[in-house]
Amino acid sequence: MAKKSSRKLHRKPHATIGVIGGSGLYAMQGLTDTREIRVKTPFGDPSDALVLGTLEGKQVAFLARHARGHRILPTEINYRANIYAMKLLGVERIVSVSAVGSLKENLRPGEFLVADQFVDRTRHRISTFFGGGLVAHVTFDKPTCGQVSRVLADASVHCGVPVHRKGTYICMEGPQFSTLAEAHMHRKMEFDVIGMTNVTEAKLAREAELCYGTIAMITDYDCWHPDHESVTGAQIMATLQQNAENAQKVLREAIKSMPEHRECKCGSALAHALITDPKLVPRATKVKLGAIIGKYIS
Ligand SMILES: [Zn+2]
Secondary structure (H helix, E strand, O other), X not given: OHHHHHHHHHOOOOOOEEEEEOOOOOOOOOOEEEEEEOOOEOOEOOOXXXXXXEEOOEEEEEEEOOOOOOOOOOOOOXXXXXXXXXXXXXXXXXXXEEEEEEOOOOOOOOOEEEOOEEEEEOOOXXXXXXXXXXXXXXXXXXXXXXXXXXXXXXXXXXXXXXEEOOOEEEEEOOOOOOOHHHHHHHHXXXXXXXXXXXXXXXXXXXXXXXXXXXXXXXXXXXXXXXXXXHOOHHHHHHHHHHHHHHHHHHHHHHHHHOOOOOOOOHHHOOOOOEOOOHHHOOHHHHHHOHHHHOOOOO
């Protein structure tokens, strides 16, 4: 018995699917055989301990983006550590959920949108692993994984949650919400939803050769809507809560139905992206980025 538990203790932490939860989603229901681990990365500490466990026969790592108890601003999130920690655990695919505001009348609070495009209006965060003597330019015309996005949208349909299969997510720095002028501008530009976190995660996931798919859970209409003044905080909280409950169901279904093999190019994003002459890449950078570039430069 003692032998068994000591073996368990020394089992190497591993997961194939990473889940990053946002506002309203600070834990993953249904995970069994769970354990918490604090992952050390060359970029510092992730937002919180990662919770590893099994769900529908798959090994899953869950991370609360803003930490449990919602203690970290969008600007303060250590995105690089969060994504690198997933990479170190062996994760190949990240599914993310986050709360967003709607910029269109037909994208209603309580509905989900699987974002397939981003506009990056962040200003105060580092959104690349590269630098330090190594230049890389990954393609990002299609910033999310088509396969994972399909699985997420199908899972929403399966669970009876109204879902939009594509849309443009504008990522602002925050933490303040938009001014009316900004909201009207975003609507004129025909963006769909607005949030504060996803584009940074998507960029880093691509650089780390991880698939990234994300569900934007619509919490409210942004301030542009004529009803904005009459919507109470309690109503928004109720929608946030309902969305989180739906997300738990949808995530479970998505993880269950996720095909084993990746039918996408996410896993070779760096194949033609590393520009610097390998002989000139500083040793320290090679070591620091080992989990990401090790198969190309050693
Ligand atoms: Zn992919």
